[in-house]
Amino acid sequence: MFRRMLRLGWGRGQDLSVRRLSIRKRGSTLDWNGRVSEFKKKIRSILPGEDRNPLYDTSHLPPERCDVVIVGGGVLGLSVAYWLKKLEKRQGAIRVLVVERDHTYSQASTGLSVGGIRQQFSLPENIQLSLFSASFLRNINEHLAVVDDPPLDLKFNPLGYLLLASEKGAATMENNVKVQRQEGAKVCLMSPEQLRNKFPWINTEGVALASYGMENEGWFDPWCLLQGLRRKVQSMGVFFCQGEVTRFISSSSSMKNTSGEEVNLKRIYEVHVKMDHSLEYQPVECALVINAAGAWSGQIAELAGIGKGPLGTLQGTKLPVEPRKRYVYLWHCPQGPGLEAPLVSDSSGAYFRREGLGNNYIGGRSPTEEEEPDPKNLEVDHGFFQDKVWPPLAQRVPAFETLKVRSAWAGYYDYNTFDQNGVVGPHPLVMNMYFATGFSGHGLQQAPGVGRAVAEMVLEGHFQTIDLSSFFFSRFYLGEKIQEHIII
Amino acid sequence: MAAPRASLHLVAAIWNGSTRSIHGLGGAVAPEGNQKKKTLLQFLAGYFYDVEYLREYLLQNQMLLLHKKNRSLAHISENYGPYITGAFFILHLGGAVRFQNKEWIRLNKRGQFPLEFLKFQKVPIEAVDASGCDINYEGLDNLLPLKELQSLSLQRCPYVDDWCLNRLYPLANSLQELSLAGCPRISERGLASLHHLQNLRRLDISDLPAVSNPGLTQILVEEMLPNCKVVGADWAQDLKLEPEDQPQDRANPVPT
Numbered sequence: 001m002f003r004r005m006l007r008l009g010w011g012r013g014q015d016l017s018v019r020r021l022s023i024r025k026r027g028s029t030l031d032w033n034g035r036v037s038e039f040k041k042k043i044r045s046i047l048p049g050e051d052r053n054p055l056y057d058t059s060h061l062p063p064e065r066c067d068v069v070i071v072g073g074g075v076l077g078l079s080v081a082y083w084l085k086k087l088e089k090r091q092g093a094i095r096v097l098v099v100e101r102d103h104t105y106s107q108a109s110t111g112l113s114v115g116g117i118r119q120q121f122s123l124p125e126n127i128q129l130s131l132f133s134a135s136f137l138r139n140i141n142e143h144l145a146v147v148d149d150p151p152l153d154l155k156f157n158p159l160g161y162l163l164l165a166s167e168k169g170a171a172t173m174e175n176n177v178k179v180q181r182q183e184g185a186k187v188c189l190m191s192p193e194q195l196r197n198k199f200p201w202i203n204t205e206g207v208a209l210a211s212y213g214m215e216n217e218g219w220f221d222p223w224c225l226l227q228g229l230r231r232k233v234q235s236m237g238v239f240f241c242q243g244e245v246t247r248f249i250s251s252s253s254s255m256k257n258t259s260g261e262e263v264n265l266k267r268i269y270e271v272h273v274k275m276d277h278s279l280e281y282q283p284v285e286c287a288l289v290i291n292a293a294g295a296w297s298g299q300i301a302e303l304a305g306i307g308k309g310p311l312g313t314l315q316g317t318k319l320p321v322e323p324r325k326r327y328v329y330l331w332h333c334p335q336g337p338g339l340e341a342p343l344v345s346d347s348s349g350a351y352f353r354r355e356g357l358g359n360n361y362i363g364g365r366s367p368t369e370e371e372e373p374d375p376k377n378l379e380v381d382h383g384f385f386q387d388k389v390w391p392p393l394a395q396r397v398p399a400f401e402t403l404k405v406r407s408a409w410a411g412y413y414d415y416n417t418f419d420q421n422g423v424v425g426p427h428p429l430v431m432n433m434y435f436a437t438g439f440s441g442h443g444l445q446q447a448p449g450v451g452r453a454v455a456e457m458v459l460e461g462h463f464q465t466i467d468l469s470s471f472f473f474s475r476f477y478l479g480e481k482i483q484e485h486i487i488i
Numbered sequence: 489m490a491a492p493r494a495s496l497h498l499v500a501a502i503w504n505g506s507t508r509s510i511h512g513l514g515g516a517v518a519p520e521g522n523q524k525k526k527t528l529l530q531f532l533a534g535y536f537y538d539v540e541y542l543r544e545y546l547l548q549n550q551m552l553l554l555h556k557k558n559r560s561l562a563h564i565s566e567n568y569g570p571y572i573t574g575a576f577f578i579l580h581l582g583g584a585v586r587f588q589n590k591e592w593i594r595l596n597k598r599g600q601f602p603l604e605f606l607k608f609q610k611v612p613i614e615a616v617d618a619s620g621c622d623i624n625y626e627g628l629d630n631l632l633p634l635k636e637l638q639s640l641s642l643q644r645c646p647y648v649d650d651w652c653l654n655r656l657y658p659l660a661n662s663l664q665e666l667s668l669a670g671c672p673r674i675s676e677r678g679l680a681s682l683h684h685l686q687n688l689r690r691l692d693i694s695d696l697p698a699v700s701n702p703g704l705t706q707i708l709v710e711e712m713l714p715n716c717k718v719v720g721a722d723w724a725q726d727l728k729l730e731p732e733d734q735p736q737d738r739a740n741p742v743p744t
Contacts, residue, residue: 138625138651142551147543148530157677158654214684215654339676339708340683357676357704 058282062241062273065285066097068458069271070292071245071300073100075110075222075444076436077292078229079451082144085236087455097239097284099273107378109294110226110444112411114328114353114362116219116343117445118161119185120211122176122485123421126442127183128466129449134216136448137225144232152228156220157354160213162199162342163486164396169347170208176486177211186215201337202344203398212342219343219353222444246281247272248289248304250430264315266430268304288458290434295323295375295412297437304430314429317477321423321438323375324415328364329385333403336361345488348392352400360406365389366441366487378410413441419481422446424453424471434458435473441487554647557581558627569609570633574616577630581621587611588636612636619643625652632658639665643692646671650678657684667692669720674698676705683712694720 036055068084070077081096088094105111117137119130136143141151165173173189180187189211192204234240249270254262268289274281293300301307301319309315336359343353352363365388367373373381385405394400416423416438423438436454439446449466456464463469470482532539557580565573575585575593579601584594587608592615595601613634623631624647631637637659642648648671656663663685668674675698682691691713699705702721710718 145547147533147540147547155675155677156650158650158681159677214657218654339680339712357701357708 060242060275061280061282062097062099062243062284063095063239064282065095066239067095067286068097068288068290069245069284069286070096070098070290071271072291072293072297072437073098073103073230073240074105074108074292074294075226075229075447076294076439076450077290078226078233079447080290080292080436080454081233081238081451082229082236083448083451083455084458085233085238087452087459089459092237095239097241097286098233099241099243099245099271101242101244103242105226107295107412109412109414110222112328112409113222113444114219114364115222115444116161116217116353116488118213118217118343118442119180119183120161120163120176120187120213120217120486121442122172122179123482124179124183125466125468125470126421126446126484127180127185129446129453129468130442131184131216132449132452132466133445133447137220138216140225140228144228146232146235149231152224154220154224154228156218158215158218159340159354160215160217160342162213162344163211164207164345164347165209165211166206166347167208172485173209173211185213187211187213199337199341201341201397201399203396205395207347217342225444225447241273243273243275243282245271245300245303246274249283250304264429266305267432268430288432288434290436290454290458291319292436294414294437294443295321297321297414297435301433301435304427304433306427306430306433314474314477317473319423319435319438319473320418320476321414321416323412324440325373325375325378325410326364326366326413326441327373327380327384327389327408327410328362329389329405329408330355330360330362331403331405332358332360333400334359335399335402337397337399344396346392346396349488350389350392350396351488352393352397361400361403363389363393365392375412378412380408380410382408414438414443415440418476419483420487421482421484422450422468422471423473424450424468425457425473427473428477440484442484554622554624555626557622558624560626560629565630565633568606571611571613572606572609574613574630574634575605575608577627578616578618578621581618581623581627583616583618583621583623585613585617586615588614592617615639615641617641618645621645622647623652624648625655628652628655632656634659636662638662641665641667642671643667644670647673649673650675650681653678654681656682660684660686663688665690668696669694670696672697676700676708679705679709680712682709685713686715688713688716690717690719692719696720 070081077098077100081098084094084096102108117130117134119127119134121127121130137154137156140154144152163173177187177189189209190198191209192207195202195204195207195210248268249272250266250268252264252266254264257263269285271284271286271289272281273284289304291297291300298319298321307316307318337354341354343351345351348365350363350365352361354360355362367384367388371388382405385408390400414437420440421438422443423435425434427433427435434454434457436450453463453466453468456462475482529539529543533543561573561577564576571587578585579593579595582595584592585605586592587605588611590608590611593601593605614636615638616631616634619641620643623642623645632655640659640663650673653674664687666685666688669692674696679693679699682688691709693706693709696702706718706721
């Protein structure tokens with residue numbers, strides 16, 4: 001009997017030891033990883049503090065949880081980060097992460113931009129945004145001051161925009177100038193004769209009316225603004241991460257709307273950020289995602305499931321922002337317009353401005369829908385200058401008949417194919433994705449205003465200073481276009 | 489919970505009242521090796537968060553004081569008219585005003601100014617001397633209604649920058665003399681926006697540290713304002729910067 005009991009005891013002991021042995025022998029990855037994560041959770045619950053993995057170096061990874069994840073580190077994304085930190089109720093209340101795929105900003109629209117700022121828009125909201133941005137840039141060393149760092153020199157040229165209109169467009173220009181003056185922009189209308197007196201190098205043939213911005217208009221160095229924002233935002237405690245957003249994990253709940261239909265509302269609760277040149281990714285738990293990815297906002301929206309549904313429904317409405325390539329050419333013309341030349345935009349769409357003191361000029365033209373170049377890469381088509389840009393410019397400014405192109409580059413517009421105006425605010429179905437994109441070539445000059453508007457939307461729930469409710473996503477589904485007519 | 493704050497650069501502060509030029513500071517590059525002279529607060533701010541916040545508070549305070557000096561005096565303008573407002577504003581900042589056919593009104597040694605100009609409600613102001621005053625963009629609000637202003641002197645004003653020059657166009661009909669000598673924040677881009685001032689006869693742009701190419705700028709400004717005498721940078725100034733050629737020329741003039 002003893003032996004039986006002993007055998008039983010032994011048996012059990014043996015079984016256990018066999019099991020223990022087999023566990024040690026197996027060492028399967030599944031079990032080990034699960035154990036490590038449990039161990040980590042236990043340690044974290046005992047020692048609360050900064051994200052720090054004691055086992056291996058994670059300094060290149062983003063933090064594991066953040067309140068707001070901003071996809072895109074260009075001027076719009078950084079502007080939203082700045083205003084979120086500026087307007088938060090208590091210092092350190094909000095944890096913000098900015099995810100930027102390319103820290104060299106080689107393809108980002110901000111660095112490649114011509115850098116103009118104007119108030120000559122047709123929509124009052126655009127005018128107000130530009131006016132606010134002008135006052136932000138004027139006081140930039142108060143807004144973005146970091147103690148002990150040198151002040152920013154934006155290299156702002158306060159020379160204004162000169163828009164020329166032919167007979168066809170003269171009436172619309174007058175209406176637009178009336179709206180601009182109502183909002184507080186200082187714009188003056190000029191007849192062809194006044195134009196000839198002021199700028200003798202212009203050939204006023206075909207020009208019926210011109211509008212000239214007197215104050216708060218001109219061009220500046222966008223790279224300097226970007227670096228200034230980056231520096232300030234880092235000093236305010238925003239996390240930066242170089243990586244690509246590859247996935248959104250969301251939870252959905254379905255509710256019935258007033259007409260009894262079932263609507264699926266989604267909430268993104270995790271963002272997967274993949275590191276460069278590796279398969280390593282970090283899942284970041286978040287409360288809000290802000291889509292400020294510029295020309296690639298459409299792809300980010302697709303990742304979140306926006307647009308996956310039958311056409312014509314709210315689920316099936318995609319974000320209509322796509323990259324459009326635009327060329328900018330730099331040329332030298334020894335007899336060209338002098339120091340006082342504004343940024344001249346012809347009625348044909350061609351524009352140019354002076355660059356520096358050495359008789360160099362920068363210009364280009366927006367192609368028509370049929371001539372749109374392929375946005376796959378940023379290669380420059382020099383034939384476009386010869387055929388489409390040079391003739392109208394040479395006709396408008398006879399001195400430009402002799403010029404020599406020095407260099408050229410291309411950049412993307414985050415072009416809103418619906419109505420060429422920005423998209424701001426939350427998505428109706430994916431409840432915690434906010435947009436700040438789609439500005440089709442005037443994003444840089446409106447970035448401070450849009451950043452503040454999005455921060456107000458996030459923190460307060462409604463716009464407080466400039467009302468951008470006409471820029472919501474829902475207009476794509478409802479078909480309400482708010483067309484911006486003056487696009488350069 | 490915020491990320492650890494970016495480490496402060498130990499650069500001699502530009503905000504400590506001394507005006508430095510913004511020459512060559514495109515972008516946010518901190519000049520290296522300027523660590524000789526640090527104030528006590530600067531030194532401590534590298535070690536204590538409290539001192540860092542104190543310095544930020546002092547910086548904000550300085551900016552607030554500047555704004556207060558330059559606030560718009562609309563209430564005076566309602567009662568006394570634009571000329572008295574302009575005069576009061578300039579005298580308050582430490583400058584001098586001259587009404588039409590009268591003498592210059594300045595601050596006396598004790599910093600007080602005579603109030604006799606309160607009688608001159610209808611007398612236009614002809615000349616304003618705002619040298620060294622802390623006038624900025626908002627302060628110009630009080631000067632722009634002076635439609636008969638003929639001479640404006642903004643010499644050595646530390647806060648007058650390109651945006652302010654952009655704002656001077658309402659004075660184009662009457663302004664004949666403008667002096668911008670020694671302003672640290674004005675660059676050639678602001679000078680370009682002076683093309684509205686077609687009645688200008690004398691423009692002084694000497695000693696502008698932020699202008700990148702003084703000789704070339706002088707030529708371009710002269711082209712832009714053909715009726716104006718531009719005083720300041722010598723176009724041959726940049727040509728004198730060849731130390732190797734000059735001594736040789738003087739010592740051994742080459743016989744032709």
